[in-house]
Amino acid sequence: MSNLPQETIIKIKKVLQKKKASVEKQIAEIDQDDPLMNKDLAPEASESGTDSWMAEVHARLSxxxxxxxNFSARISNALTNMKKGTYGKCEKCGQEIEINRLEALPTATLCLTCSKKKKVS
Ligand SMILES: [Zn+2]
Incomplete structure (x- = not known):
């Protein structure tokens, strides 16, 4: 079981659920803005340069x-871990992740020490 106080988990859970909703909204908006996904945006005449413009926009949006x-998957992962009661444990060393760190970065899956080691290597 996680040693995190229940109220901290509830607080972080709310933050994560809000973020997830906003990320999902952004993903839906990207599909609307992508000329390869949204036919309404595609230029009518296939002038020269249009294809490369569409490819460029598509690449940027993709x-x-x-x-x-990726972010949405990390949020889902954190929410799943909350359900399982494994939220807040470092994936590498199994130690509790610092509460300050989780509050600043709720999707963190590594403790501060392990994340520092990861950056160096
Ligand atoms: Zn660790």
Whole structure:
């Protein structure tokens, strides 16, 4: 069981649920803005340069969407761990992650020590 106080978990859970909703909204908006996903945005005439413009916008939005999907997966993971009661444990060493760290970075899966080690290597 996690040693985190229940009220801290509830507080972080609320933050995560809010973030998840906002990330999902952003993902939906990206699909709307992507000319390859949203046919309404595609230019009518296929002028020269249009394809590369569409490819460029698509590439930029895809990369942004990838980051958001990644973030959304980390939020889901944290929420699942809360249900299982394993939230707040470092994935590497199994120690409790510092409460300050979780409050600042609720999707953290490594304790401060392990995350520092990870950066160095
Ligand atoms: Zn650790």
């Amino acid at each position: 990369s942004l969407k990838g980051d958001l999907l």
